[in-house]
Amino acid sequence: MRTVQTASPVRLAIVGAGPVGLALAIDAAQRLPDADITVFDARSLERDVSGDPRTLALSLGSVQWLQRLGAWPSDGVQPILEVNVSQQPPSAPPVFAALFGEPQVRIGAQEEAVPMLGAVLSYGRIVSTLQQAWLALETAQPHRLHTRFGTPVGAIKPVDGGVEIDAGIAERVDLAVVAEGGVFADQARKAVSRDYHQCAWVGTVELPPEATPGVAYERFTRHGPAALLPLPGGRPSLVWCVGSDDDPVAELNDAQRLAVLNTIFPASVTPLRSISPLKRFPLGLNAERTLTEGRTVRIGNAAQTLHPVAGQGLNLGLRDAAELVNLLRQGGDIEAALRRLEWQRGPDRWALIATTDFLARSFTWTLPGAGAARGLGLAALQALPPLKSLLARQMMFGRR
Template identity: 75%
Template structure:
């Protein structure tokens, strides 16, 4: 039988990162009588607040964190404008003279929203989420539980539930896996592609930073992005070909020199670059979110190329839609079937878009760069198309 009352539903959340904790908090509020247990391998006492990894949240994600009382605006830099451009030569000479350098500018003011999104560190997202979850558990210990410090070693399907083994086997009506990790550390899923690209990440300091402006630049090696931070700094994501990596052998001074040749003139001078870390990029996605009474969301369901900066936002939408579906249906099995259908357009649109863009930088076809430049120029002048793109970035497919 698939019917489970929300007053008796038992939910296991495996993974206490941004997606897992948001799911747990949202479920605790939207399903006031359900039992929710969060599992994670790291100890509860481990301080996550200092994790400096830079993440971009869409407006929809910010709103979801506000809903679960885990948003700290003082630690975030709002994104008020996104400027996308392509390094010359982008267009044939004649078109270049007519159209100029192709670019797309998306501005919050044009979309009548307070911001397109926000940039903040991983620690600034997870620490308040974890604090909110711990506080919720202290208020309602009889139904909200925390199992940190012991990894989940097995999920065993049962006739009408799932057994979660984290040292002690416990039965739940539904288990949600929200711990994904990075591409290089994951077991390969049913849809997997190694892009043979490397992301170099760190921070830069700008001589004349424009607050709230995010930049993405398409180069012949791959996309490079600057995400606005406080104090004139920006988060750097620099994607290059792994087999012909132009970054690996450079020292910090040389990297700074190269970066100053890459961006649109509007960025101005980059005066400092931090030591950079690197990791390989690929697509690793499940064809379906559900298997029996186990659901995978976030990076556990789809790990994407960072070209559009939408991986975390997609995972948070997974979490929101799952809880909404649970709140509307006592039949768990029917709900899971509807969830697969409901999440399909958003998931596959984002998977297809990021996969296409990522692979386009590996194509050595005549005119590939010009085609991308023409597409950008067209989007800039077609306001309804640009607005639709902005809404997709902020809220996903609805």
């Protein structure tokens, strides 16, 4: 890939060394050869994150980008070969179900002519891989690449022609990117915010030995969506969303939870054999109206925290990061580049925010026939291959 030098060196500060912040740092280091880049994070460099079991689902576009950066793990990754979306019965009018069966949408990598639809791996696996790649770049170019782990940023404020970063001492940079977002429950409320009064119970389950590997399942229930994300070893990650005001999962023991899940998921993946202890996370929408404010950019969860129903929040942040580097690489005025970032990323960003918000709220509707309408929508999507392929492409690469 040809490298284009910027018109003048850029001093770039990246706040947050999670997947989005580190991927941005690596891409900028490789494609902005004159840029001075500093990564800040409150976490100590000595703190080992490789064992963090939280599960992340990456789209094919995200996988390909990280592979190009040389920051994709060599093991501990499960490719997604098929996505199966269905609704717990009754999900369609009885006559329809009797004639055609319960509706579902099945999207396969083979029918889309791609090696995988995406991949699933642990948070610890991806962050440790990205961190290793970044530190290798820093070692090779210490004059312009810097790591400030164990250094929380207390404040970011605009100054004439740049941004001032307060991380113990005040430092002036040309551009600050905030990629440190946290989870919905811990965030200050942004301009667009909605508490769904739902929560996600997260853990792992054990599949029966005959289950097909590499299949991601999403099942719509009257309480909310439940998903199984494939992981190596036959123990997929479970994300089970229910209402939080009258939580039907909280008082159940593990055996009862397993019994309920075996009534939720389709016969192709049951009976589930065991379940791990589950953790509970409140769910909501929390988004900034814009990615940019002056010379400060927010990406990832710092820009928008979404309901997990579409599983696309991380992928959106990675696409924002890649486009930011693309625009900076063209050189010229930084503020003009940030205006272009806002315009170019707006359609993809707001389409995903609107879609996840609509789906999340639809599970709280008590309108008669809402579930049947959702089931018929799934059946229609499966029956229209061009529309289904369009959806698959958006899942893999975002809105283009």
